[in-house]
Amino acid sequence: MYRMGAFALLLSLALGAGVLHAGVEVGDQGANFKFDKSWNVPQGFTELDQYRGKVVMIERWATW
Amino acid sequence: MTGVPHLQELTDKFRDKGFEIVAVSSEDAALIQSKMIDAKKPTFGVVKADISKLYETRGIPHSWVLDADGKCIYKGHPSGVTAEKVTEWVASLAPTKVDKELAKELNGAVKAFDKGEYGKSLNETKIVAESATDELVKADADYLMGLLNKHVNLTKNKVEGASAAGDRVAQVKALEEGAAKFKGSEIGGTWDTEAKELKKSKEYKDCNSAATDLEKLRPKLEDMKPANARKELEKIAKKYPETPAGKEAAELAKRYN
Incomplete structure (x- = not known):
């Protein structure tokens, strides 16, 4: 019974995560994140929220 | 790439x-x-x-x-x-640099503006605007005042947005940022006072405590039994019902049934 409960919880978490962290869509408020390391960002900037007042383009990229 | x-x-x-x-x-x-x-x-x-x-x-x-x-x-x-x-x-953005040549009487104000010292820039622009007799200098002072006003409105919008959302923490942050940018000017002083007053309020303290409690609890939720997770979330929701974090806790609690 507890195992079934745990399964239901996992399922609801997975579904719930879809609602809470469904990625940012047009019209949504952007999600803040902290920088683990940064290059060429404005002085003292360590997280996305500091870009308020500017237009900021977030690009996800990879070296591969 | x-x-x-x-x-x-x-x-x-x-x-x-x-x-x-x-x-x-x-x-x-x-x-x-x-x-x-x-x-x-x-x-x-x-x-x-x-x-x-x-x-x-x-x-x-x-x-x-x-x-x-x-x-x-x-x-x-x-x-x-x-x-x-x-x-x-x-x-529609407030510019961070003065984008054209202005009368030399405004040199100090322009320099301060370009450095992001809007309070200093505002004070100097006001003096020039009030004392100038030359129409061109007056027009340039008005132009710079317009740029400064965009920055004033930027802070006002942020403060009002946070206030409407009941997020006193964000409201204080916006006021403090505005006060720092407009340091030395009247409006900067007003915002500084408002931030200090708001920080003393129960509403601000509640917002802050609720956010702190929720962030402490959040990483532990997945390892808790659902009934306990719900109980802990409801505690925050009940203690701070009017705060953004309290409302989020109430929403989260619904998932642990």
């Missing part, structure tokens, strides 16, 4: 108008350093962070554009972020 020239071009054209790029990779810093920074020598922002859960996408590269209030106004392939679109987006 083939898109680097496009990002560089946008940066060269629009950075001084308030447009910034944050190119995010979750790979090793050493790899980012060698394959991007050293190899391509970009001047735009490059960041190491894992945002795969916050900014979901099926394919890379992918991009999001946020406006001055942090709202998403574009999502799609980076090549869709054209110079025409960016021109439109930055048009």
Whole structure:
């Protein structure tokens, strides 16, 4: 019974995560994140929220 | 990575108008350093962070554009972020540099503006505006006053937005940022006082405590039995019902049934 409960919880978490962290869509408020390391960002900037007042383009990229 | 020239071009054209790029990779810093920074020598922002859960996408590269209030106004392939679109987006921003030659009487005010010392700039612009007899100098002072007003409104909008959402923590932050930018001026002083007063209020303390409690609890939720998770969340929701974190806790609690 507890195992079934745990399964239901996992399922609801997975579904719930879809609602809470469904990625940012047009019209949504952007999600803040902290920088683990940064290059060429404005002085003292360590997280996305500091870009308020500017237009900021977030690009996800990879070296591969 | 083939898109680097496009990002560089946008940066060269629009950075001084308030447009910034944050190119995010979750790979090793050493790899980012060698394959991007050293190899391509970009001047735009490059960041190491894992945002795969916050900014979901099926394919890379992918991009999001946020406006001055942090709202998403574009999502799609980076090549869709054209110079025409960016021109439109930055048009409404408060400029960070004075974009034309002004009368020499305003040199000090312009210098302060370009350094982001809007309080000092505002004070000096006011003096010039009041004492100038030359119409051209007066017109230039009005122009600079207009740019400064955009920055005043930016802070006002942020403060009002946070206030409407009942988020006293964000409201204090916006007031403090505005006070720092407009240090030495009347409006800067007003905002500083408002921030200090608000910080003493019960509402602010509640917002702060609720957010702190929720952030402490959040990472533990997954390992808790659902009934306990719900109980802990409801505690926060009940103690701080009017705060953003309290409301979020109430929403979260519904999932643990």
